[in-house]
Amino acid sequence: MNKSEENRHQYWSSNLKLVFSLLLIWFSVSFGFGILLVDYLDQFTFFGFKLGFWFAQQGSIYIFVILIFVYIHRMKKLDEKFKNLSTEDD
Amino acid sequence: MSVQNLTYLFVGITFALYITIAIRSRAGSTSEFYIAGKGVHPIANGMATAADWMSAASFISMAGIISFMGRDGSVYLMGWTGGYVLLALLLAPYLRKFGQFTVPDFIGTRYYSSVARLVAVICLIVVSFTYVSGQMRGVGIVFSRFLEVDINTGVMIGMGIVFFYAVLGGMKGITYTQVAQYCVLIFAYLVPAVFISILITGNPIPQFGFGDQVIDDPQFLLSKLDGVMTQLGFEPYTSGIKSTIDVFCITAALMLGTAGLPHVIVRFFTVPDVAAARKSAGYALIFIAILYTTAPAVASFARLNLFESTHNVSYEMLPSGLKIGKI
Numbered sequence: 001m002n003k004s005e006e007n008r009h010q011y012w013s014s015n016l017k018l019v020f021s022l023l024l025i026w027f028s029v030s031f032g033f034g035i036l037l038v039d040y041l042d043q044f045t046f047f048g049f050k051l052g053f054w055f056a057q058q059g060s061i062y063i064f065v066i067l068i069f070v071y072i073h074r075m076k077k078l079d080e081k082f083k084n085l086s087t088e089d090d
Numbered sequence: 091m092s093v094q095n096l097t098y099l100f101v102g103i104t105f106a107l108y109i110t111i112a113i114r115s116r117a118g119s120t121s122e123f124y125i126a127g128k129g130v131h132p133i134a135n136g137m138a139t140a141a142d143w144m145s146a147a148s149f150i151s152m153a154g155i156i157s158f159m160g161r162d163g164s165v166y167l168m169g170w171t172g173g174y175v176l177l178a179l180l181l182a183p184y185l186r187k188f189g190q191f192t193v194p195d196f197i198g199t200r201y202y203s204s205v206a207r208l209v210a211v212i213c214l215i216v217v218s219f220t221y222v223s224g225q226m227r228g229v230g231i232v233f234s235r236f237l238e239v240d241i242n243t244g245v246m247i248g249m250g251i252v253f254f255y256a257v258l259g260g261m262k263g264i265t266y267t268q269v270a271q272y273c274v275l276i277f278a279y280l281v282p283a284v285f286i287s288i289l290i291t292g293n294p295i296p297q298f299g300f301g302d303q304v305i306d307d308p309q310f311l312l313s314k315l316d317g318v319m320t321q322l323g324f325e326p327y328t329s330g331i332k333s334t335i336d337v338f339c340i341t342a343a344l345m346l347g348t349a350g351l352p353h354v355i356v357r358f359f360t361v362p363d364v365a366a367a368r369k370s371a372g373y374a375l376i377f378i379a380i381l382y383t384t385a386p387a388v389a390s391f392a393r394l395n396l397f398e399s400t401h402n403v404s405y406e407m408l409p410s411g412l413k414i415g416k417i
Binding site for chain 2 (some may be wrong): 019022023026030031034035036038039042044046047048050052053056057058060061062064065067068069071072075076079
């Protein structure tokens with residue numbers, strides 16, 4: 001494997017790792033906290049909301065927004081890092 | 091000035107605005123017609139995507155159905171916004187990277203097959219057609235109320251207007267028209283929500299207001315609502331009636347469906363590069379979330395207000411919408 005191919009491979013695997021971990025959070029806040037664990041979390045209160053209810057109707061949406069911005073930020077860094085690497089090769 | 095005249099005035103002004111924008115930014119080339127010359131700023135594209143994506147359902151009826159379903163209504167909130175995350179992480183950047191005009195173009199080129207392209211076109215037409223028929227019904231309802239005409243006539247008028255500015259402006263015209271539409275839409279949604287929230291809880295932010303205490307009452311709004319509903323023999327507002335598996339599957343279906351909406355995907359072709367595609371997906375979700383976090387607040391205010399304003403009121407005095415057999 002030459003260097004640029006190796007870079008591309010690295011880029012892709014860090015990309016996959018990032019997307020996978022973000023989707024894990026995505027799944028836990030919506031399907032996890034908002035649906036499967038909702039009744040359990042409802043015994044706690046959070047600013048006047050039952051916690052599970054809050055995740056289902058508010059919290060999951062806020063976290064979705066944060067997830068996408070983390071993705072944008074991380075991908076930007078990743079792009080910059082590998083852009084430098086590939087120009088060093090040339 | 092009567093309410094009817096004021097409505098005509100406001101709707102007239104907004105349509106004049108949309109049509110002016112459509113004419114001023116009309117398409118001059120094929121690329122401008124389909125993908126707005128790839129020159130749309132991510133924030134503008136985010137607003138346009140949000141306006142495009144928040145359909146008649148989100149704007150006209152979502153708060154209503156959440157109000158009716160209570161916690162079970164969360165399927166729409168999580169389903170539609172969650173699907174958007176899938177779209178932003180798994181689809182939008184890659185499609186943009188490939189750089190075609192449409193999704194069937196992408197599939198045809200990627201899999202070197204015109205059969206695959208044809209299948210994609212058929213899927214696209216089925217999806218779009220189903221979606222548009224729902225939207226058009228919404229447009230029809232709005233126009234029929236506003237102009238006091240039959241729903242079918244309302245659909246025709248709505249289609250005529252959309253056809254006019256879509257053909258004239260292409261994607262470029264539509265993009266800037268939708269930026270304006272988003273501003274009008276969110277203003278129209280937030281103003282009543284903020285004032286209802288102030289009236290009921292004294293908190294000007296509806297997202298916090300519905301977790302707050304009710305004015306002149308030490309109770310929290312949601313526990314008061316639960317209490318009233320239990321007294322009347324309903325399930326509490328904050329606990330669902332649907333089984334967990336139902337909620338899980340409906341949410342999953344809504345998420346996957348949202349990720350595949352063709353008119354939203356095409357939005358990511360209108361920005362200059364992949365980074366801008368990612369960014370505009372992020373901005374779009376912020377703009378969407380403003381409405382989507384307000385909707386459940388409006389829903390619970392409305393439910394509480396429904397009980398309070400119909401308490402000890404005789405059947406004859408109820409607003410016509412609440413009587414059985416009336417629409």
